[in-house]
Amino acid sequence: MKPYSDRRARLLAMLEPGSVAVIGTAPEVARNADTEYPYRHDSSFYYLTGFAEPEAVLVLAAARGASPAQAILFCREKHPESEIWDGYRYGPDAARAAFGFDAAYPVGALDEHMVRQLSNASALYAPLARGGEAQQRRWFDGVRKLARGGTSAPPVLRDLPPLVDDMRLFKDDHESAVMLRAGAISCGAHARAMRFAGQHGAGIHEYELEAELLHEFRRHGAQYPAYTPIVASGPNACVLHYNANNRRIQDGDLVLIDAGCELDGYASDITRTFPVNGRFSAAQRALYELVLAAQQAAFDAIRPGRKYHDAHDAAVRVLAQGMLDLGLLQGALEDVLAEKRYAQFYMHGTGHWIGMDVHDVGLYRDTAREDKPSRLLQPGMAMTVEPGIYVRPAGGVPEKYWNIGIRIEDDVIVREGGFQLLTGGAPKTVAEIEALMK
Ligand SMILES: [Mn+2]
Secondary structure, three states: OHHHHHHHHHHHHHOOOOOEEEEEOOOOOEEEOOEEOOOOOOHHHHHHHOOOOOOOEEEEEOOEOOEOOEEEEEEOOOOHHHHHHHOOOOHHHHHHHHHOOOEEEEHHHHHHHHHHHHOOOOOEEEOHHHOOHHHHHHHHHHHHOOHHHOOOOOOOEEEOHHHHHHHHHEOOHHHHHHHHHHHHHHHHHHHHHHHHHHHHOOOOEHHHHHHHHHHHHHHOOOOEEOOOOEEEEHHHHHOOOOOOOOOEOOOOOEEEEEEOEEEOOEEOOEEEEEEOOOOOOHHHHHHHHHHHHHHHHHHHOOOOOOEOOHHHHHHHHHHHHHHHHOOOOOOOHHHHHHOOHHHHOOOOOOOOEOOOOOOOOOOOEOOOOOOOOEOEOOOOEEEEEOOEEEEOOOOOOOHHHOOEEEEOEEEEEEEOOEEEEOOOOOOOOHHHHHHHHO
């Protein structure tokens, strides 16, 4: 399991000599009596282990004196009876061999092990915001009981996520390949939803389109949607996080679908907007072409060395000019930008990091510097590009644009000289969409 052991080695090299890092996976969560939500591992734990079972903890011990660095897994023991009901579990021995840990033990032995591991350690790294204080107190109390024998507890507690988050921000070849595949599956799902609408037309429900998406995700092996799909028709498209998906779609409506699958732990995140009857009206088309131009302007601002926020600023400038040209706003472009008046119709950012989490970890600004400047793009960073326009009915807004909501979203990985598009397979231009739906 090469990528995982490489990542552990890189993280170990960043830890203080003599320190210990601990990261557990996610808990199982009850949905109601005797049933649980589908299990999803913790992203950072999985990033470092490739191990997807619940009740597991990774301990990384940095080199100390003559002792080499060690990666140790704590996991569930084999349990023949439970395995009849719930399926195979590795157990420590098979997990150690399969995932390349230096050692593996039953998770029940964690406390006892940690007391020994933390004795005279220089620091403990753990995800500080995730609770776990009671557990850490047990370990520290255990070490203090040994104090008369000359042992001491680590004098320093450090937050682990900043180190792992910054590793996760840069996608390696293994991750890029999975994300490209996830993107391709999601593109197929969007095309499938468009085709279904083209065949059935107005009168279908939003959830029928959602069903097409889910069918396409699953039949290609994606484990689940990366987030709850948004299938928003007509005025629902102006509700940014709408996901009831239960409206009957009317003739003349646009349908905004924001949906992507999660494949082998990696998210995709795509939005397409199309007319349910297969033909854009003049007003819909005018706004659609504007959002498409804004996305192109954002793409043009993505390459190594550019600021992360340049893509957003470029998209906003195009959108604001378009709002003036179409009569949604009045005045001078520079005033609209300075006063952020475009926010009446465009109130969100133009993207986010994407990876194991759909809104992935990693800093957007250099927080170490006083003025917190936008981070510069570097090869391997993966992000979404998703401008939109949402016109709620309001005085002074031409009525022909009321209740039109449009977003166009794709996923990219920054590469030398530009970027790699991960989601090129979903129809996007007016001509492509209308041709597919015919
Ligand atoms: Mn997104």
